[in-house]
Structure formats: structure tokens, C-alpha cells
Amino acid sequence: MHLADRFVPAWLHDFHPRGSNDGDRARLQRLAKGLADVINLNSGDPDLTAAPVAVEAAVEALRAGKTHYAHGGLAELRAAIARKLAADNRIIVDPERQIIITNGSAEAAAALFHTILEPGDEVLTTDPYYSGHVWAVTAAHGVPVLIPTRGEDLWEPDPDEVAKRITPRTKAFVFANPANPTGAVYRRETLQALVDLAQRANILMVPDELFERYVYDGRAHVSIGSLPGAADHVVTINGFSKSYCMTGWRLGWIAAPKWLAEPLADVRYALSMVAGTPTQWGAIAALSDAARPYYDEVYRAYGERRAFFYDTLTRLGLPQHPAPGAFVGMVDIRPTGRTGAAVSEVFLRDARVFLWPATVFGACGEGYLRVGLIKPLDTLKDMMRRIEPLIPALLAGAPSRR
Numbered sequence: 464m465h466l467a468d469r470f471v472p473a474w475l476h477d478f479h480p481r482g483s484n485d486g487d488r489a490r491l492q493r494l495a496k497g498l499a500d501v502i503n504l505n506s507g508d509p510d511l512t513a514a515p516v517a518v519e520a521a522v523e524a525l526r527a528g529k530t531h532y533a534h535g536g537l538a539e540l541r542a543a544i545a546r547k548l549a550a551d552n553r554i555i556v557d558p559e560r561q562i563i564i565t566n567g568s569a570e571a572a573a574a575l576f577h578t579i580l581e582p583g584d585e586v587l588t589t590d591p592y593y594s595g596h597v598w599a600v601t602a603a604h605g606v607p608v609l610i611p612t613r614g615e616d617l618w619e620p621d622p623d624e625v626a627k628r629i630t631p632r633t634k635a636f637v638f639a640n641p642a643n644p645t646g647a648v649y650r651r652e653t654l655q656a657l658v659d660l661a662q663r664a665n666i667l668m669v670p671d672e673l674f675e676r677y678v679y680d681g682r683a684h685v686s687i688g689s690l691p692g693a694a695d696h697v698v699t700i701n702g703f704s705k706s707y708c709m710t711g712w713r714l715g716w717i718a719a720p721k722w723l724a725e726p727l728a729d730v731r732y733a734l735s736m737v738a739g740t741p742t743q744w745g746a747i748a749a750l751s752d753a754a755r756p757y758y759d760e761v762y763r764a765y766g767e768r769r770a771f772f773y774d775t776l777t778r779l780g781l782p783q784h785p786a787p788g789a790f791v792g793m794v795d796i797r798p799t800g801r802t803g804a805a806v807s808e809v810f811l812r813d814a815r816v817f818l819w820p821a822t823v824f825g826a827c828g829e830g831y832l833r834v835g836l837i838k839p840l841d842t843l844k845d846m847m848r849r850i851e852p853l854i855p856a857l858l859a860g861a862p863s864r865r
């Protein structure tokens with residue numbers, strides 16, 4: 464018997480969070496590898512970095528020897544997060560009991576699903592989905608169940624569609640708000656309907672609010688955890704990677720209902736005990752008033768790129784109606800009559816511009832590419848110069864879907 468047959472369980476054969484060798488994703492990646500000077504807008508890792516005050520605070524912690532375990536997470540950070548949740552999100556929690564600090568929000572999702580799932584339990588999420596949610600559910604032996612969403616609805620799910628897919632095995636609905644990959648921003652009435660549904664069906668709502676600061680077009684971020692009826696049925700996941708441009712710092716948190724906080728903290732402790740201490744000191748500074756002007760400027764810069772990007776595509780003949788959120792979003796390529804995979808390949812081969820077909824995040828992404836506006840404005844301008852000559856042929860050439 465091969466060692467792998469003995470030690471690698473069967474469910475892992477289809478589990479490839481780091482990429483597999485087949486499918487559009489792999490094919491396009493191979494093509495990109497063979498090309499020079501590719502502008503790659505696939506990632507969701509902001510190019511801008513953490514506020515200088517956060518960097519200083521982390522370096523100062525290292526220098527001062529604040530490098531020991533911070534069991535349970537630094538009390539100062541939990542208090543700062545509780546203050547932020549009250550002020551920005553209108554969520555009231557006890558920082559001693561209900562805030563759990565994790566190594567990135569990826570660990571928050573892993574800890575949560577390992578806590579609440581029995582093998583075979585179902586977790587709802589959107590199609591298109593954020594891949595990390597699907598991985599976290601699958602790795603905890605749960606079964607992801609997809610809720611279709613549409614560009615016409617700015618990718619916001621219909622609560623009735625969520626309700627329809629609830630079975631006796633359903634434990635939760637996990638969704639990013641604002642959403643990666645789509646940029647969806649959930650309206651208050653949708654969120655209230657989801658809270659009501661959670662109470663009626665006795666399931667949990669699990670918002671991932673990592674992109675909360677990036678909401679445009681006059682819309683505002685509403686936290687589902689702030690709504691009436693949410694206290695026992697909402698587990699909020701958040702972190703520093705996106706809104707604070709701290710991806711590599713690996714810091715996230717969970718705001719948990721009181722009844723869940725203790726078992727969840729136990730599982731979280733079993734996974735990796737604690738998060739890094741110097742980074743937590745940096746995160747406290749990132750949440751401080753001193754960092755605000757810096758992050759306001761980050762918000763403005765990503766808004767400027769977003770406006771340039773979608774306005775230019777519209778001007779070039781590909782009309783866009785993007786959802787209001789995030790520095791990630793969708794590019795409507797339906798007027799070309801081609802599949803996302805086909806247009807992605809044309810952009811890559813003929814313009815050396817790499818955007819995923821949104822189908823890599825679920826079948827409902829057909830007709831769209833997914834973009835992360837994680838390059839400076841000048842690079843985006845260069846990108847538009849490269850794809851502009853291709854667009855007339857794309858629009859004229861191929862009415863049939865491949």
C-alpha cells in the first residue's frame with residue numbers, strides 16, 4: 464500500500480486550495496507564466512501598505528521585547544476592537560469574552576467551522592464565492608451549498624433563495640460584505656431579512672467584513688451584527704488584511720455571541736494558540752485616530768482607481784454597472800458574446816493583461832471577469848492602453864459563446 468493511500472484521506476483528493484493542474488485557472492496560469500511583462504490584476508492583496516503609525520508601533524514592540532505569548536490576544540487589542548465595533552459597526556460586545564484574535568481572518572473561519580460543524584453539515588455561501596470560505600468549510604468536513612447571485616442585483620443574494628436551500632443539516636450562511644470577488648454591498652433590508660431567517664431556521668449568519676471600509680457610490684456599510692435579533696445568531700469575522708492593508712501581518716478577529724465564545728476560543732487555541740504579539744501592538748495603532756487620515760487617503764486612492772477603471776471600460780464600449788464595494792469587483796464582458804475564459808485568454812495573449820474569468824469563483828460568474836484594483840493608477844492606464852485596441856474586435860467578432 465502506498466503511504467499516501469494510508470495517510471491522505473479520500474476527501475483531500477479533490478481539495479486544492481493552492482491550485483490544481485486542470486481547469487481554466489491552471490490553463491491561464493500556464494499561459495501567463497510563458498509571457499513577459501504581464502499586468503496581473505488577479506490578487507486581492509492591496510498594493511498599499513499599513514499606516515506608518517502601525518509599522519512604528521510593531522517595530523517599537525519588537526525593540527522593547529514585547530515578544531512573548533499574548534494568551535487570549537492582547538487585552539489592549541481586544542478593547543480597541545470592541546471600541547471600534549461600537550463606534551463604526553454599532554456592535555456591542557464584551558472585549559474580555561467575545562473578541563477572539565486569530566492569525567488572519569482565514570484562521571477565524573477555520574476555527575468557527577471546526578467548532579460548529581459535524582461532518583456533512585451544510586454551510587451556505589454565495590455563487591460567485593470567496594474561495595477561502597469554501598475551503599474553510601470543506602477542511603472542517605462541511606459541505607458548501609451555493610446561493611446564485613446576479614450582476615443585475617449587484618450580486619446581492621435574495622434572502623428567499625437562501626431560505627430555499629436550508630435543510631436540517633444547514634448550520635450557517637457565510638458571506639463577505641462587502642464581497643470579494645463581486646464587490647456586493649448588502650442593504651439593510653437584506654441583512655434584516657437574513658437575521659430574521661437565521662432566527663426562524665435556527666442557523667448562524669457569518670458575515671466576513673474584511674472590506675468594510677471600501678464602499679462607494681454613496682452607499683454605506685451596514686453590519687448585520689448590529690441589527691435587532693442578531694446577538695445570538697451572528698458571528699462576525701473581520702481582520703486587518705484589507706481595510707488596514709496588513710495582509711502579511713496575519714491578524715483577524717471574531718466577534719462571537721456569548722454562548723459560542725468559549726468553545727470557539729478553545730478550538731482557536733488548539734489551532735495555533737495565539738497570534739503574534741508585535742503585530743498586535745501594530746494593529747492597536749492601526750485602529751487609533753492617528754491612523755485615520757492615512758486610511759482615508761487609501762480609501763480615496765482605491766475609489767479613484769475604481770472610477771477610472773469602470774468609466775474607461777464604459778467609454779471604450781463595454782458598459783459597466785459595478786457593485787459599490789471593495790477594491791475587487793466584476794467586469795461585465797457579456798456584450799462580447801464570449802465566455803469569461805475566452806475573453807480572459809484574449810486579454811492575456813494579446814495585451815498581457817491577466818484577469819480571472821469570474822467562473823473560477825462559481826458558475827454564476829459567467830459573462831464577467833474579476834478584477835483586483837491592486838496596481839497604481841499609472842499601471843491601470845497602461846492596462847487600458849493595451850486592451851483598448853482589442854475591444855472593437857471583441858464586440859464585433861464573436862456573437863456566439865464558446
Ligand SMILES: Cc1ncc(COP(=O)(O)O)c(C=O)c1O
Pocket residue numbers: 507508566567568569570593595639642643671673702703704710713714715
Ligand atoms: C473576503 C475575504 N475574506 C478573508 C480573506 C482572508 O483574509 P486574511 O488575510 O485575514 O486571512 C480574504 C483575502 O483575500 C478575502 O478576500
